[in-house]
Amino acid sequence: MFRLIATLAVAGVVAACAQPGPTGPMSAKPMPPAGGPMAPGPMAAPAAPPPPPVTPPAAQVFRQAPLPYAADALEPVIDKATMEIHHGRHHKAYYDALNNAAASSPEVARSSVEQLVATASRQTLVVRNNAGGAWNHAFFWNIMAPVGQGGAPSPALMARVQADFGSMDNLMRQFNQAGASRFGSGWAWLIVRDGKLAVTSTPNQDNPLMDLAEVRGTPILGNDVWEHAYYLKYQNRRADYLAAWWQVVNWNEVNRRFAASAAAGPATAR
Ligand code: MN
Numbered sequence: 422m423f424r425l426i427a428t429l430a431v432a433g434v435v436a437a438c439a440q441p442g443p444t445g446p447m448s449a450k451p452m453p454p455a456g457g458p459m460a461p462g463p464m465a466a467p468a469a470p471p472p473p474p475v476t477p478p479a480a481q482v483f484r485q486a487p488l489p490y491a492a493d494a495l496e497p498v499i500d501k502a503t504m505e506i507h508h509g510r511h512h513k514a515y516y517d518a519l520n521n522a523a524a525s526s527p528e529v530a531r532s533s534v535e536q537l538v539a540t541a542s543r544q545t546l547v548v549r550n551n552a553g554g555a556w557n558h559a560f561f562w563n564i565m566a567p568v569g570q571g572g573a574p575s576p577a578l579m580a581r582v583q584a585d586f587g588s589m590d591n592l593m594r595q596f597n598q599a600g601a602s603r604f605g606s607g608w609a610w611l612i613v614r615d616g617k618l619a620v621t622s623t624p625n626q627d628n629p630l631m632d633l634a635e636v637r638g639t640p641i642l643g644n645d646v647w648e649h650a651y652y653l654k655y656q657n658r659r660a661d662y663l664a665a666w667w668q669v670v671n672w673n674e675v676n677r678r679f680a681a682s683a684a685a686g687p688a689t690a691r
Contacts, residue, residue, distance in 0.1 A: 612638030
């Protein structure tokens with residue numbers, strides 16, 4: 422009986438010592454002498470209840486999702502520092518600006534990012550740019566995956582690629598050309614339009630879902646050609662970034678989006 426109590430007492434002390442205390446590092450607390458009497462008091466106290474969940478500020482109606490993988494998951498094609506800055510600062514800044522706009526506009530506050538994008542021609546330039554930036558990057562993270570983990574184009578997608586481009590090589594060439602020739606900052610896109618695939622590009626944070634886009638359609642693939650997307654690793658060599666980027670395309674997600682756009686019918690591509 423004594424051995425059982427002693428074992429429980431030691432276990433209790435060990436468990437209590439494993440909890441970081443509110444008063445500072447564990448080393449600041451005196452340990453009871455080994456084999457001594459069980460010390461009642463703070464060391465044996467039950468663990469504090471977990472803190473309540475943090476309530477976000479009321480004005481924060483648009484929330485940025487975390488990256489769907491670790492920041493270094495796309496190495497060596499996209500380096501960790503670029504991903505951390507791109508997601509943690511650039512993408513976050515679009516959400517912050519959108520939330521600022523929502524704080525002074527009830528219409529913005531009750532809209533989704535998708536609704537703001539679809540009605541870009543009626544929005545302020547601030548809302549257009551930042552809703553676009555929020556949507557484009559959320560899309561971008563999800564259509565990428567670590568090298569070797571993105572799967573391959575589905576037979577249905579490959580059939581459409583061959584019908585509309587002749588080959589995947591031709592599609593990639595056109596897409597890279599669209600990205601390379603976009604002067605300044607913008608995006609290259611592969612879209613579904615009237616049931617067919619097309620390559621297009623947009624300036625700034627515009628996208629093909631916007632009612633003001635020159636070429637409208639449903640994006641199933643897109644690449645960010647802002648310098649912040651590649652400059653740390655590729656400097657001014659945008660073409661090298663565009664060529665390497667295909668290694669991190671998440672074809673499983675592209676296939677899913679292609680199938681969804683086909684199921685929705687051509688009306689959504691207008
Ligand atoms: Mn970007």
